[in-house]
Amino acid sequence: MAGKYEKAITIKDAIAAINDRDYLLPAIQRKFVWSSHQICVLFDSIMRGYPINSFMMWEVKEDNLKNDYKFYAFLNSYCQRFNEENPVVKTSASFKNFKAIIDGQQRLTSLYIGLCGTYAYKQPRKHWPSSQDKNVLPPRKLYLDLSQAIDPEGDESLMKYDFRFLTDEQYNKSIASQDSKRHWFCLHEVLKFPAKSSSTEVLLQVVQPYLMEHGLIGNVFACETLLKLYEVIRTQDLIHYFNETEQEIDHVLDVFIRTNSGGTKLDFSDLLMSIAIAHWDGDFREELDELTKQIHQDNEMGFYMERDWILKVCLMLTGSDVRFKVKNFHSEQVAEIQQQWDAIKACIVESLKLVRRLGINSQSLTSKNAVIPICFYLYNKQVSEAPLYKSINNLAKHSGQRAKISQWLYMVLLKGVFGGQADTILSAMRTVLEKNLGGDAFPLEAIVDRFRGTNKDLRFDEEYLDSMMNIQYGDVRCRALLHLLFPEMNPTEVFHIDHLHPKSAFDKKKLKQDDRLKQDDQLMSFYLSDRHWNSVANLHLLNHSQNISKNDQPLADWLARPDIHLSAETLLVAGVDMSFEAFPQFYEIRRKALKDRLRERVYLSQVMPVESAEEEFDEEVVEDSTV
Structure with missing residues (x-):
């Protein structure tokens, strides 16, 4: 990996970099998906000194990267369904060098929306509009209640600080209310405060004048909270990040995958x-x-x-x-x-x-x-x-x-x-x-x-042909094998796989009551073994009407029906006794006939290769159930 951890910066510095287009989002990033509550929890974590994990940036310097790939600006006015797409930034060879966010998009976007932007979600009990409608999806700014902490007994999210997204109407209503015990501070204001170099200056020249102006001078919680908010946003170096300088795009994608492996699979x-x-x-x-x-x-x-x-x-x-x-x-x-x-x-x-x-x-x-x-x-x-x-x-x-x-x-x-x-x-x-x-x-x-x-x-070699004859009902290869063996099936019909001698006939309780089998342990074992009755030798493809008519009828009775247009010859068992009592002979003869037909339908090899003769195919073989 080409890069290193850089000196940490403040959240204010990160916001400035976003505004100046020094931080952009690459096309590989997905849309912003955090809820308003997740944003509030993030700010609560920052206020309480909890770690918010490091970020990863990719320093984009090469002209071809700026020319060939799309990059996007951060969202600052998110609106459910109607404004969820990041605006494109047209980069080119003449565009300045910038950092693309590889890991941390959701957190940085949340910080940006909370400190500079708005978040709009649908008002309760209102229908979704056909276009963006501020009456249904009013923009909300992020506020912090300076008057008091959240009562931990009544809050399932375990937050201490009461961060909320409020509409202008909700904020103005709170100000106008004589009974309101809250003081909502808009987080946009913290970036407008004057810069101060020490906590004492911040306390004396920023926090106390604000509290005095708003009637909170005696509120210890308000004093501590506003001071802490100023410091975590403006003075503390909380944004720790790794700066990737490699310009090879596939390498960067690999880094992206590895660093984003904790959530949805990428x-x-x-x-x-x-x-x-x-x-x-x-x-x-x-x-x-x-x-x-x-x-x-x-x-x-x-x-x-x-x-x-x-x-x-x-x-x-x-x-x-x-x-x-x-x-x-x-x-x-x-x-x-x-x-x-x-x-x-x-x-x-x-x-x-x-x-x-x-x-x-x-x-x-x-x-x-x-x-x-x-x-x-x-x-x-x-x-x-x-x-x-x-x-x-x-x-x-x-x-x-x-x-x-x-x-x-x-x-x-x-x-x-x-x-x-x-x-x-x-x-x-x-x-x-x-x-x-x-x-x-x-x-x-x-x-x-x-x-x-x-x-x-x-x-196919002989050993593989044998293994094919052991394929069981329910095996995903069973249908392919039967279609390969019986290619004459009508292509306009849908076929079902069914047992010729019905599965119900091999019920263990029924077999245990058969006097003939009770006298012959070896024969009883043959009938009980699903290796025989549940294998391809006892399976066939039946169209819909055949499948319904078959049900649990004995094979001999079913084939004797005038409406069934299947025969012993069709099933490759001409001249074979179809009775249940003759199932062992039926099994052996049909198994051999199916194997002989399969031998005619495939290409044969005397000995299959154990190892690849060509290095290009020397790869681990894993069952491919998807792509």
Whole structure:
């Protein structure tokens, strides 16, 4: 880290630096979110000598940083819903050097509002207005009651000093009231007092004249409180800060993440999102929120895709480095994304509709990153002079494309290829896809060949095939496996995973009453083991009507019904006894048939690599349940 702790300064000095634009806020900072009560507690803590923690500044000196990134001024007239955004400060190479706040934005903004600004929140029992209305959201200044301390018995916040945000009307009403026992001192006034160098001078030349003028000269609490307020704001060096001088933006982001790890979780995508939003011509945050809402609520999709996933897709589709690096979110790159935004949105929607149509739902999509190469291919593959995403969901066309894409998707989900950090494999996938855009279909073979011998190898060996046959009902990979095994399923229907021999038949109490099983301990153990009846060998994909009709019927009885258009051949158990008594034979035969079919549907390797043959894929593999 390049920097050091600097000499502490007063709160007054910090306020002056804010007013002079010597302190600004970088785009990585979120909006001001503190409540008026939190501000009051902060001032109470300062008055009582409690530590308010150190701050971190970033000294911005480089011309390119001033030119390429947005910085903001502090808010001094906060209004709920209507004035929550910090004003932009147009920095450039000619702009003076300044400090950007890396840690301490909420506290510094609170101090600034309390000492210089106003805080507006909605009046109780009034409806939210359609525009900023001072009758509903009146500006309030911060006041301190000099007359008395707070009664600790009646205050749950454990504050000593009575700080409150009051409207002008409330303040004037208090002054006019003959019965008022309070004396509200506006904190704006403390910065207007004359500068004095010693506590004695402050007491004799500032505090006592004020108390005399306002009839408080005999109030010891008022004297002590006003003196203390003057000193904590104007003379005591309470702002301790570390000054970061490193000009490398990614380093500063890393510092920001580490120093802000105590509250809401932060990561690079959060910060880069803020930078992208700052460079967007319009409201990018609203655009992203509308898209994520559409993806989640649309019955043809139903996935929850976070904003950072969408950002990653944008980088992938615009040919940028897919890593979350600040250099990928310069104004030029963001402008490129914005220029293609309508097409990117449409491609994302059609890609996710395709994934859903292939049988994958939000639970079985174990890696959202696996969808990104599909988006890239559909976006860039041209068919009849139009990108493929525009027609991929037309069931009268592109059946071969969908078959290859589905096979690839099921394979990567089953192999967990995108577990952990996926940037390297996404970049490599993009290279393969770019080279094969001229082919007739999704280049599955080329992809398999590209990752052959790495720890992202898509091929299956015999041991892995065996492990697939042990997948249980409820395993998130189960749906992908069944769709890979039975690709002929109607793409317009929604399928449910159900037991062929019903689960209820394997109830332990029922089995214990079976005379045949009671006479054979080994057979009883076979029936009791969920490794057998709850595994993929006893599972199948049923459409909605089939699933309802199946219920708990014995398999033989259900298949014999005239309205059921499934057969022993369809289930890969032709000639097998379907009775419950023959379940062991059914299990063994179907398990072998499923394994044989899986062997035909995937690419095989004699021995899977234990270690990566290429250093670029030498990474820890973590289950990727989000992005």
